[in-house]
Amino acid sequence: xxxxxxxxxxxxxxxxxxxxxxxxxxxxxxxxxxxxxxxxxxxxxxxxxxxxxxxxxxxxxxxxxxxxxxxxxxxxxxxxxxxxxxxxxxxxxxxxxxxxxxxxxxxxxxxxxxxxxxxxxxxxxxxxxxxxxxxxxxxxxxxxxxxxx
Numbered sequence: 001x002x003x004x005x006x007x008x009x010x011x012x013x014x015x016x017x018x019x020x021x022x023x024x025x026x027x028x029x030x031x032x033x034x035x036x037x038x039x040x041x042x043x044x045x046x047x048x049x050x051x052x053x054x055x056x057x058x059x060x061x062x063x064x065x066x067x068x069x070x071x072x073x074x075x076x077x078x079x080x081x082x083x084x085x086x087x088x089x090x091x092x093x094x095x096x097x098x099x100x101x102x103x104x105x106x107x108x109x110x111x112x113x114x115x116x117x118x119x120x121x122x123x124x125x126x127x128x129x130x131x132x133x134x135x136x137x138x139x140x141x142x143x144x145x146x147x148x149x
Contacts, residue, residue, distance in 0.1 A: 087139065
């Protein structure tokens, strides 16, 4: 029974024309993540890994590079998940967590321009977490199979 509840949560979603807005949200957040991740992956393959300053402040200098790339890996996987619409709600959980961690310090120090941009990405991730996005997605195909099978 719990598997069916988990499947219902992960693969269900609203239907209708408005779901194209959820598709747009998925693609915007994915584009943001990939835009910020690609330079880090290029630097790593070039032999000069980048260290994220926020990670340094949160976790200390000793773990900054490994944790930067751990978070970069999660971002990249979530972006790919959003692009294909695969486990959109799980990727939304990561978006909510990450954008909270990034956005709150920005807003607290008074950097409203970047903080509000991150707040919009947080909101988009929260909407995707709560609603899913079955339009043009693997989640939608799985949901159809679960209903017919």
